[in-house]
Amino acid sequence: MDFSLNEFQAMLSDSVAKFVSNEYDFETRQASAAAPRGFNDAIWQNFCDLGWTALPFSEAEGGLDGGPIETMLLMQHFGRGLVVEPYLANIVLAGGVLRRLASDTQKSRWLAPIIAGELQAALAFAEPQSRYDIGDIGTTATRDADGWLINGSKAVVLNGGNAELLIIPAVLDGVSLFAVAADTDGVTRRRYSTVDGATAAEITLRNVRVDSGALLGTAGDGLATLEAVLDEAILAVCAEGVGIMQALTEKTVEYSKNRVQFGVPIGSFQALQHRMVDMFTATEQSYSLLLWATMASAAAADDAKRAVSAIKYQIGTAGKRVGQEAVQLHGGMGMSWEFDVGHYFKRLTVIGQLFGNADWHLDRLAQ
Amino acid sequence: MPLSREHQQRFQKALYARGWAGYNWPVEYGGTGWSLVQKYLFQKEMADANMPAIVPFGLGMVGPIIYTYGSAEQKQRFLPDILASNTWWCQGYSEPGSGSDLASLKTRAERDGDHYIVNGTKTWTTLAQHADWIFCLVRTSSDSARRQDGISFLLVDMATPGVSVRPIITIDGSHEINEVHFDAVRVPRDNLVGEEGKGWTYGKVLLQHERTGTAGVARTQYRLRELRAQAGRSVRGAAPLSNDANFMRKIAAVEVELKALEYTELRTLAAVTSGKAPGAESSILKFKGTELQQAVDELYLEAAGYYALPYVPEQYVYDFPDQDRVGEGVETDAAPRYFNFRKASIYGGSNEIQKNIIAKHVLGL
């Protein structure tokens, strides 16, 4: 097997790694999370200037023609740096829908400003009752004059409180996706922080009137698109998760070499050595599955969907163990807000909850 | 959900009014004088009624140390206010360099006439921000043959000049723990409990208390019943979680383990009640208890799905209006609680240290 990167991929990986190690230390990350919108505008703009927000889009869309492998490389380093800026919500989720369905007019209205960092976007893929079933949609769109009237509720919309553009799945000839400006009459949002330092919102739509230009693609295209976009999002957060697991394993090993109790480094206790070997192994196994799943996806292989569920299951289970062990082996330090390990653990926990937890994906594999 | 000091104090004073504050204490100091079985039943009833936990530092820890090892004067001076929850205590054992290896502690208490001068730092000190007093393990001598023999048990008024408290926020965002600095703090020698150099022995008795007292089986069972109840109904129009056989199997598996631990605890109780020493089985109570507590926290997180994500600090108090909460019932603080309770396998002697003790002292390895 050939796992080597091409020139563009190597450069990309290198530049994200450099950014994380030179410009995004833990204090910077915490300052981003504490900023009013839950991320740092200047850093986001920097991502745009570096071309990262253009990564998965075609040249015609002003993008760099990247695919699953490029996104994986970027997200893995974002995981190591615990980057809190809303790449997933804007580029992978909202961008993923627009890339597939938007007309040229819609792209220049919505996608171009996202890539330029002038507009924040969110994809409202969950509803209060839906849990992980993206097809369970109660929101409706009914024809109204030359447009539609949308009614319903959306749950835990990532970046939903910041977004100027909301992509709303609604029932119309099956599932259809609508681009709704967040300031449209009838949209109400309850914005909150999330436990991983980012933000989300509960969104209610009451008689929200949108014009004919709001429908993305043709009516009924929505579900297949959502599934494809969420599979991409799963690969993205799993890459981030692997980056986090690598960081946690390294940090724990390092800490155990320096923390002295009973006159010796705690890393000299075999009880802990074996635990760290297990962390290391879980991380390596996860990375292996990530490569399989990402390459299967890039090649549009027959088993790509199964591979996506396999890696999500793996990150859900192995990620939980690695996160818990990292905190445990750091003792009180692992419980402190001022120390980075606990924040990695929390993000890994959130990744486990996103887009179907371990059981959800194991069920998909068992069928 | 944590209570404010005012609410916690109101609760403990209500127990005091019923004569139950000292449910663990002998009659001569104002306690109930209850047998082990009575104490067990009281704790179980409290858990079944979802009562708040009693803050352990005064009533559970320093009170018993004082009535067991303290002078007559100390008993008179401290016990009534502890019993009535007038004074609040915290526990100053751990230090930045001394966690699992507590005997390496460095906070020094040097004699100066009828005072000690205390210098050093205690850390991870739970509720120090509310405490009137701190009970500390301090080093009074560094030339004892065993490190443990140079350690003494000292009571320090938190209002003494030179004592300062710095908050430590835990990963769930709450303020429970602190760093406590002692900068040339003058403490009357009258505040030494028992003999100089015996602090380790007294402190160990306390740790023993902490280790058997934290199995918390009944409380964990209560939380699991709450989860089962919520899983049985539709939340926000979703199909009940109880339709998910995988999830219900996980609940059942934890219930089995909890039942086992309940009976382990009852075996310990039976042995002690019939005048025997608690058997080897008692050593597993603390670490197994915390493992199961944490297993239930994980199930809450699973039940919450996406509603594990919201972080809404203002709703993590018991009197926040239900209709304004993001998430419902067990979902509301599932994640912060899961994060916060990772502490349970770290404090009071980490699970690794518990297992070391069992390997050495129970299995003779």
Ligand SMILES: Cc1cc2nc3c(=O)[nH]c(=O)nc-3n(C[C@H](O)[C@H](O)[C@H](O)COP(=O)(O)OP(=O)(O)OC[C@H]3O[C@@H](n4cnc5c(N)ncnc54)[C@H](O)[C@@H]3O)c2cc1C
């Ligand atoms: C929320 C919270 C509240 C607390 N409240 C208080 C309080 O009120 N008062 C107080 O005095 N203390 C308190 N503590 C401190 C607690 O008792 C210590 O955190 C604990 O003793 C562990 O010490 P440490 O954090 O220094 O970890 P370390 O001792 O450095 O341990 C780090 C890791 O190494 C492991 N380890 C250490 N030695 C061994 C060994 N020999 N074999 C195998 N593994 C080993 C540990 O189990 C742990 O996983 C609290 C801690 C927390 C997290």
